[in-house]
Amino acid sequence: MSTPALPVSIFAGRSNPALARSIAEAYGQELGAVTLKNFSDGEIYVRYEESIRGTDLFIIQSTPPPAENWMELFLMVDAARRASAARITAVIPYFGYARQDRKDQPRVSIAARMIAKMLQDAGVDRVLTMDLHAAQIQGFFDIPVDHLYGSAVFEEWLEEHTLALATSNGQSPKDFRRNLVVVAPDVGASKIARAYAKRFQAGLALIDKRRPEANVAEVMNIIGDVEGKNCLVIDDLCDTAGTLTSGAKALTDAGALDVQAFCTHPLLSGPAVDRIEASPLSRVIVTDSVPLRRASDKIEVISVAPLFAESIHRIGSDESISTLFVD
Structure with a gap:
């Protein structure tokens, strides 16, 4: 295997800790230390407990309901950007709100487009996801999106x-x-x-x-x-x-x-x-x-952990992952 261009760090939100641990294990390293907690009123607090300056950072967070999973991801990305991570990839095994990808009725939102914009505004450089409900959601982003298939x-x-x-x-x-x-x-x-x-x-x-x-x-x-x-x-x-x-x-x-x-x-x-x-x-x-x-x-x-671990390795090493997402 080729050497990653930047040191790779892998962190995870709280939505699917078992998968996150399996991905990190398959990749060959432990999850990074991060404090995630809720204040008594429900607000989310995020703090990275180790230096991530100059790293190729991968944040693993599936986003099924509740919507708090998305908010936690946004805050993790924001904290990583402010801590000077060199590149931030959001690893989203399940991309929530993907069913709301078009205006099929009067006076409804296109939630998937809004989520894409919020991810980019938070500071994400790349998205890695799997089996989007609507593949055209990739077009909502102005950053690279790697779309894996199950x-x-x-x-x-x-x-x-x-x-x-x-x-x-x-x-x-x-x-x-x-x-x-x-x-x-x-x-x-x-x-x-x-x-x-x-x-x-x-x-x-x-x-x-x-x-x-x-x-x-x-x-x-x-x-x-x-x-x-x-x-x-x-x-x-x-x-x-x-x-x-x-x-x-x-x-x-x-x-x-x-x-x-x-x-x-x-x-x-x-x-x-x-x-x-x-x-x-x-x-x-x-x-x-x-x-x-x-x-x-x-x-x-x-488990899809080996598939995501291999994708993280290839992204971190600037290798092609096209063979992994050909359907």
Whole structure:
């Protein structure tokens, strides 16, 4: 490995300490010392407990609700800028507010654009994130954005588990892969589903749905052949699991042999876990981009720490990371 151009320091906010520690461990160093606390009125206090002058600083902070996670990141960036860090990279495994990326109704905010501006105003030089809900959010920034994809870790998982999956369905590994169909749960996910289908050498199907209101989805049609197939639903995030579980039921009703899902960001709010457990889904594979709110026998977590650690190494060494974010 080439030597980093600047000394690398890795710090973390409080939103996902387990992932932050795993990333630092995979990189080969400990997390830096930083004091993060709340005053009695809720205000956040940030102080770096070691010198970061002239360092290539990476701040790891996922930003699921509450919005306090964003505020903590902004303050960590501001403190680092004032402490003379040479370069600041915000490592945001899950980029919150990404669903508010356009003005789709009158008198609404474009929150993702506002967040991008606030990050830059705070002093961020670069952003490293994964599976943005809307890839065009990269265009909201005037600084480099490295957009990783979860497909690499999901593909590795699928390769390792093909035999077990095939056996559980009474198939040979060859037949299992031949009958594999990647399913987009809505039109918005069709591009990434197509990329997965190409990567997995699988068929492709699409669930046509409508959303009468936020967090409510109704399946209208299934486009593609899923009868007797092993269906793999692909989505960037799972919030209330309404889309995922209604889609799984529609696929099963259409004759799917087995339905599993890959979801990068397991927000799993409200009734999500109960819905998954009561659904025809045999398994939901998620990453540790956000902490899992509640465990379930149907939910399996795989880590993206090695992917982020390798990205940090390449950024710190001024190497290309394009091979890591090709979808």
